[in-house]
Amino acid sequence: MILCDIGNTTYHFLIKGKHKKYFLDEKVPPFDDEVYFVSVNEKASKKLIKKNPHAKNINKLLNFQTSYLGLGIDRALACSFQDNCVIVDAGSAITVDVMEEGNHKGGFILLGLRRFMKSYPKISKKLKFEFEKEINLDKIPLRTKDAIQYAMLKSIILPIKEVSLNKNIIFTGGDGLALSKYFENSTYKKDLIFENMKRIIDANNCIA
Amino acid sequence: MILCDIGNTTYHFLIKGKHKKYFLDEKVPPFDDEVYFVSVNEKASKKLIKKNPHAKNINKLLNFQTSYLGLGIDRALACSFQDNCVIVDAGSAITVDVMEEGNHKGGFILLGLRRFMKSYPKISKKLKFEFEKEINLDKIPLRTKDAIQYAMLKSIILPIKEVSLNKNIIFTGGDGLALSKYFENSTYKKDLIFENMKRIIDANNCIA
Numbered sequence: 544m545i546l547c548d549i550g551n552t553t554y555h556f557l558i559k560g561k562h563k564k565y566f567l568d569e570k571v572p573p574f575d576d577e578v579y580f581v582s583v584n585e586k587a588s589k590k591l592i593k594k595n596p597h598a599k600n601i602n603k604l605l606n607f608q609t610s611y612l613g614l615g616i617d618r619a620l621a622c623s624f625q626d627n628c629v630i631v632d633a634g635s636a637i638t639v640d641v642m643e644e645g646n647h648k649g650g651f652i653l654l655g656l657r658r659f660m661k662s663y664p665k666i667s668k669k670l671k672f673e674f675e676k677e678i679n680l681d682k683i684p685l686r687t688k689d690a691i692q693y694a695m696l697k698s699i700i701l702p703i704k705e706v707s708l709n710k711n712i713i714f715t716g717g718d719g720l721a722l723s724k725y726f727e728n729s730t731y732k733k734d735l736i737f738e739n740m741k742r743i744i745d746a747n748n749c750i751a
Numbered sequence: 752m753i754l755c756d757i758g759n760t761t762y763h764f765l766i767k768g769k770h771k772k773y774f775l776d777e778k779v780p781p782f783d784d785e786v787y788f789v790s791v792n793e794k795a796s797k798k799l800i801k802k803n804p805h806a807k808n809i810n811k812l813l814n815f816q817t818s819y820l821g822l823g824i825d826r827a828l829a830c831s832f833q834d835n836c837v838i839v840d841a842g843s844a845i846t847v848d849v850m851e852e853g854n855h856k857g858g859f860i861l862l863g864l865r866r867f868m869k870s871y872p873k874i875s876k877k878l879k880f881e882f883e884k885e886i887n888l889d890k891i892p893l894r895t896k897d898a899i900q901y902a903m904l905k906s907i908i909l910p911i912k913e914v915s916l917n918k919n920i921i922f923t924g925g926d927g928l929a930l931s932k933y934f935e936n937s938t939y940k941k942d943l944i945f946e947n948m949k950r951i952i953d954a955n956n957c958i959a
Contacts, residue, residue: 551874551875552874583875583877610893611892611893611894612893612894612895613894613895635874635875636871636874636875636878639902641891648891649890649891649892649893649898650891650892650898651891651892651897651898651899651901651902651905652871652878652895652898652899652902653902653906654862654867654870654871654874654902654906655874658870658873658874659862659870661870661873662862662866662867662869662870663844663860663862665866665869666759666760666843666844666862666863666866667759667791667792667843667844669791670844670860682857683849683856683857683858683859683914684819684857684858684859685818685819685820685857686819686820686821687820687821687860689859690857690858690859690860691859691860693859694847694859694860694861694862694910697859697909697910697913698861698862698906698907698909698910699906701905701906701909701910701913702902702905702906702909705905705909706891
């Protein structure tokens with residue numbers, strides 16, 4: 544069984560326990576095995592199906608209740624089976640969703656780390672920088688390089704802190720591990736989306 | 752006397768009490784009156800001087816002490832003559848500087864509102880939005896449009912709140928008024944930079 548999470552930037556496959564990514568403009572190969580996917584990008588879904596006519600979109604199998612209008616399937620999937628926690632999927636955007644007693648209370652969308660890094664030099668070339676994870680967030684910066692990284696991290700960390708209070712925070716996504724380290728009450732689950740996809744596929748195969 | 756603040760995006764003039772802006776790639780006219788300017792952009796300074804050979808760069812007249820390496824002249828100017836407060840200059844970037852007992856303690860650089868707004872649609876076309884100031888920041892959003900605006904405002908507001916504690920916050924810059932409304936302990940000073948330029952020019956004319 545091959546799983547695929549189609550996001551805004553990449554096809555993210557799980558093939559025999561191994562991760563493989565293709566950018567959306569890259570060619571996707573035909574696979575020998577069964578392919579199950581979720582997608583927030585219809586054009587990209589069609590491209591996958593063209594090479595893999597039997598690929599199954601499991602969007603419809605997911606029965607996630609929320610008052611949120613237009614919640615992306617990847618967010619709904621990440622929140623599934625959760626009780627009380629905040630779920631942070633840190634990719635090209637950073638989605639933050641709040642679950643309380645199994646109910647989805649809403650969420651918000653921060654710019655992703657890479658988008659922040661690309662945006663500063665667009666204001667001025669002087670604001671170009673290389674990201675260092677070891678910046679001191681307890682001290683007001685005293686040079687431009689730190690002033691940007693401090694601001695960028697605070698712009699991401701503080702809104703998550705404010706909404707999480709005493710809740711546990713589950714991080715996933717490409718920058719999830721790096722970000723999780725700024726939070727005490729956090730867990731990093733690299734395969735959260737794929738694990739939940741598998742739970743849904745298994746549940747439906749049992750019924751069938 | 753004509754004053755000019757050359758930033759990363761515009762020439763910002765104060766001419767007989769009136770504000771006039773030119774983008775950096777626009778033509779700057781020759782003026783009849785004396786021109787004093789500060790600048791964070793050398794190329795733009797040269798262009799102004801070409802049309803106004805007697806324009807005076809007052810960067811050197813400013814004697815602002817700080818341990819911050821590479822503090823922009825506009826930030827030093829905005830912080831001048833301040834005792835205990837946080838100074839926020841909300842333009843294409845949002846600079847935040849902390850003054851304590853007349854000493855500059857450091858600062859940081861957030862993305863400007865417009866840069867945030869331009870950055871979201873670059874992640875996905877679905878994240879394009881029009882900014883509404885009346886968003887409820889006390890409730891977790893329940894639709895994508897709110898989810899972006901809430902996140903964007905929290906990304907700007909919370910780092911400023913964290914660093915300001917009980918200090919007064921002085922806002923200036925194009926988005927200063929809009930942002931100041933999210934803070935109780937805030938003042939908006941549209942002409943902070945020009946007022947401080949004038950104080951420095953007056954002080955030096957007295958000495959001369």
